[in-house]
Amino acid sequence: MGNKSNNLLLGALEMLVLKSLLTEDRHGWGISKRLKQISSGAFTLNVGSLYPALYRLEKKGLVESYAATSEKGREARFYKILPKGKQQLEEHTADWREFSLAVEAVLLSDS
Amino acid sequence: MGNKSNNLLLGALEMLVLKSLLTEDRHGWGISKRLKQISSGAFTLNVGSLYPALYRLEKKGLVESYAATSEKGREARFYKILPKGKQQLEEHTADWREFSLAVEAVLLSDS
């Protein structure tokens, strides 16, 4: 699909992850539970996709991570969204909406 | 992204292609122009993605193709959606909507 933001579709996961980090730092496991909860179970992230996505985000400088103790008293790696991540989140959100509106326009059209 | 229909995201292209074949048979080029038009330019399909997608759809028995003369007097391969394709279109449309609503729910949430 040849859209503005090259990986709009594949980037959806990253967008959702960034969004879930907006209000508080979370670890991978927490992100997974959070997204599942908010989406009413529609998203069941595969950890084999989620954790690599987190590494990518960090490598790209969109988030940073640190070790800390989770709410359950376990060691966990927490992720914090960085300014660059917030910016990309905004852009991807706008792109996503444009894209999904366009999809809907096609789905609703007569042909 | 671990959703019901395995390739919901990547399957968007196929869904849009099937949709554009619902009211009339079209050739690849025509599908491309049609989707671009209806989406107000949001979609600019890469032919390197579109034609392979068409082959896949045919191989899966969702569409069938035949050679004919285009409106512009050129030889072209027209694609016709088959019952199985209509069925999949319905399923993928439902899945897509569920998915995009869930994404929107996350994007609108406080966290």
Next chain:
DNA sequence: TTAGATATTTCGAATATCGAAATATAAGTG
């Protein structure tokens, strides 16, 4: 004749997905 529109094919590089399994620790249950 030169360019632009129409139409399809093919290529390789890059990347992400997926499911699955392995690892580890803490808490709770029988």
Next chain:
DNA sequence: CACTTATATTTCGATATTCGAAATATCTAA
């Protein structure tokens, strides 16, 4: 105590698709 469940992360390979680009071909219009 043994066992299971919840928490949390890492890593793997197979598979599939995307993308950009370029090659081909024909017709029309300037």
